[in-house]
Amino acid sequence: MSEPRRAAAADPVRIDDTLWEIPAGAREDMRVPARVFADADLLEAIRTDHSLEQLQNVATLPGIVEAAIAMPDIHQGYGFPVGGIAATEPPDGVVSPGGVGYDINCGVRLLAAPFTAADLGERRGALMDEIARRVPTGAGRGGRLKLAAAELDAVLEQGPRWLVERRGIGTPDDVAATESEGRLDGADPARVSPRARERGADQLGTVGSGNHFIEVQRVDAILDAETAEAFGLREDQVTILIHSGSRGLGHQVCTDYVRRMDRALERHGITLPDRQLSCAPVGSDEGRAYLAAMAAAANFAWANRHAIADAVRRSVAGVVGRGAAAATRQVYDVAHNVAKLEEHGGRTVCVHRKGATRAFPGQPVFIPGSMGTASYVLAGRQGSMERSFGTVCHGAGRRMSRTAAKKQVEGAALRRELEAQGIAVRAASSKGLAEEAPLAYKDVDAVVRVVERAGLAGRVARLRPIGVVKG
Amino acid sequence: MESTHRWIEHTSELQLELHARSEAGVFTEALHALRELFEDDSPGDGEPARRTVEAEATDRGALLAEWMAELVFLAEKEGLVPDDVRDLVVGEDTVTAKVVGRLGAPRHLVKAVTYHDLELRRDRDGWRGNVVLDV
Numbered sequence: 001m002s003e004p005r006r007a008a009a010a011d012p013v014r015i016d017d018t019l020w021e022i023p024a025g026a027r028e029d030m031r032v033p034a035r036v037f038a039d040a041d042l043l044e045a046i047r048t049d050h051s052l053e054q055l056q057n058v059a060t061l062p063g064i065v066e067a068a069i070a071m072p073d074i075h076q077g078y079g080f081p082v083g084g085i086a087a088t089e090p091p092d093g094v095v096s097p098g099g100v101g102y103d104i105n106c107g108v109r110l111l112a113a114p115f116t117a118a119d120l121g122e123r124r125g126a127l128m129d130e131i132a133r134r135v136p137t138g139a140g141r142g143g144r145l146k147l148a149a150a151e152l153d154a155v156l157e158q159g160p161r162w163l164v165e166r167r168g169i170g171t172p173d174d175v176a177a178t179e180s181e182g183r184l185d186g187a188d189p190a191r192v193s194p195r196a197r198e199r200g201a202d203q204l205g206t207v208g209s210g211n212h213f214i215e216v217q218r219v220d221a222i223l224d225a226e227t228a229e230a231f232g233l234r235e236d237q238v239t240i241l242i243h244s245g246s247r248g249l250g251h252q253v254c255t256d257y258v259r260r261m262d263r264a265l266e267r268h269g270i271t272l273p274d275r276q277l278s279c280a281p282v283g284s285d286e287g288r289a290y291l292a293a294m295a296a297a298a299n300f301a302w303a304n305r306h307a308i309a310d311a312v313r314r315s316v317a318g319v320v321g322r323g324a325a326a327a328t329r330q331v332y333d334v335a336h337n338v339a340k341l342e343e344h345g346g347r348t349v350c351v352h353r354k355g356a357t358r359a360f361p362g363q364p365v366f367i368p369g370s371m372g373t374a375s376y377v378l379a380g381r382q383g384s385m386e387r388s389f390g391t392v393c394h395g396a397g398r399r400m401s402r403t404a405a406k407k408q409v410e411g412a413a414l415r416r417e418l419e420a421q422g423i424a425v426r427a428a429s430s431k432g433l434a435e436e437a438p439l440a441y442k443d444v445d446a447v448v449r450v451v452e453r454a455g456l457a458g459r460v461a462r463l464r465p466i467g468v469v470k471g
Numbered sequence: 472m473e474s475t476h477r478w479i480e481h482t483s484e485l486q487l488e489l490h491a492r493s494e495a496g497v498f499t500e501a502l503h504a505l506r507e508l509f510e511d512d513s514p515g516d517g518e519p520a521r522r523t524v525e526a527e528a529t530d531r532g533a534l535l536a537e538w539m540a541e542l543v544f545l546a547e548k549e550g551l552v553p554d555d556v557r558d559l560v561v562g563e564d565t566v567t568a569k570v571v572g573r574l575g576a577p578r579h580l581v582k583a584v585t586y587h588d589l590e591l592r593r594d595r596d597g598w599r600g601n602v603v604l605d606v
Contacts, residue, residue: 051482076483078585098586098587102605198548199544248582251583259537275532275589276586276589278586398482399482402485403478403480404480429511
């Protein structure tokens with residue numbers, strides 16, 4: 001039932017200073033408009049790939065409400081664009097595994113250390129070495145945390161809370177400082193296939209590869225003193241940002257349900273412009289099964305970042321001291337690939353966030369830049385509830401393919417350049433490093449300025465990298 | 472006509488275009504493309520291994536995707552870098568083969584084989600496939 005669509009995206013119309021819209025009438029199959037938060041320069045960059053065409057495709061999903069929405073870091077993905085948001089109304093509105101992505105609950109966790117970059121001083125290299133030694137990175141590498149089948153079930157159901165209560169890993173405060181307290185309701189391990197379990201069983205506590213990383217940073221600027229204090233952040237403080245997801249387990253859950261829903265499209269009478277948008281009504285057997293499996297994978301991802309954070313604290317203990325490790329506090333943990341049932345505008349909707357971060361008013365949000373550039377701590381604002389289903393961007397957003405980045409940047413040279421900037425690099429692969437070169441990404445400052453001007457979130461602090469362990 | 476593959480520019484993922492004289496040739500070429508990706512210019516010398524692979528799907532494009540998904544799974548779980556394929560049988564809705572390769576440490580992670588722009592069809596010169604990988 002899928003038909004390839006190759007039409008170019010329609011021209012967006014400017015709505016206000018930071019919002020552009022492609023009207024629903026631009027294509028016969030669009031049910032709602034497609035909206036993009038961007039400034040003129042970012043929009044120009046966005047229009048160089050298939051992002052907007054993909055956003056228009058999202059606008060065709062059955063049951064989508066209000067608009068298909070994109071953040072300023074949007075870029076071309078597969079099916080959904082990365083940086084896209086879609087809210088659908090159950091029970092007939094659909095849930096689409098591709099609207100979450102393969103890396104279910106890919107997200108970021110920020111830890112705040114009790115010491116400054118100056119305090120860390122010469123020990124920075126040793127800390128990076130220790131983190132790199134304790135946290136497996138790269139393709140397919142397993143972790144130290146081995147789980148029996150029943151224990152994996154418990155993690156899938158309970159997320160990081162199980163690690164705290166049964167393995168003494170992390171603290172209850174960490175769990176409290178996690179989106180949804182690290183546990184989505186309705187998780188059902190029985191909906192996770194044996195293959196997904198096999199892929200994930202030994203990957204808890206591992207970073208993976210691609211754009212995943214652990215970055216040690218320095219608070220470079222406080223931009224909102226009151227909120228920074230509430231988040232426990234102060235100038236020159238060392239922070240650690242962990243970016244990873246549900247690893248092979250989540251990849252397989254998405255694979256399984258894209259296939260299953262693809263085969264059920266005709267039965268549900270759904271026609272799509274892109275097969276990767278395969279979906280099923282939220283209230284259908286397929287929809288409910290996917291949400292239960294996705295919740296389990298999301299809980300696994302939170303447990304994964306929780307286990308990585310524990311290894312980071314152990315690294316701090318080894319290099320700086322046990323007291324410093326015990327006082328290394330979790331600021332928050334946010335998902336940026338997930339679907340959740342939420343209340344918006346007086347109705348329950350299934351909000352798909354694909355490369356987009358929940359940003360409820362006052363909630364901490366972390367926007368990683370690229371290696372060598374700043375990352376930001378934001379706080380959600382009321383505007384996000386009114387304009388974007390409580391959502392903001394998730395990063396700088398790629399602007400260049402991995403192949404192009406590798407053509408322009410040589411990994412070893414980039415490593416030297418970053419080291420010269422005071423960033424200690426620990427990366428298994430120089431090519432992998434080159435793929436994630438700063439020039440492959442948009443300007444994170446510009447992206448963050450747009451979401452602030454749009455009233456979706458406010459800047460709280462700017463973080464500069466002083467070391468990176470690259471997946 | 473020689474079997475060929477090429478990686479096409481994609482902002483965030485890897486798009487693979489495959490060409491072969493026969494449909495089965497596209498499946499073989501897909502394996503060679505994955506070998507190239509997993510080796511990343513550094514051929515390993517791991518222990519030789521042979522695995523039986525079976526996949527099924529309801530259409531041609533999906534069958535190609537499922538075949539590649541099996542190879543991705545073997546790479547992730549066993550570290551199998553595929554070198555070649557034997558006894559390849561591409562049926563109406565199934566593909567079976569013996570994959571020979573080396574057990575090592577694939578350098579490039581492939582998260583999944585997507586259904587985006589998925590294609591396997593006959594063209595003027597033979598058969599053409601198109602696949603986007605999430606990496």
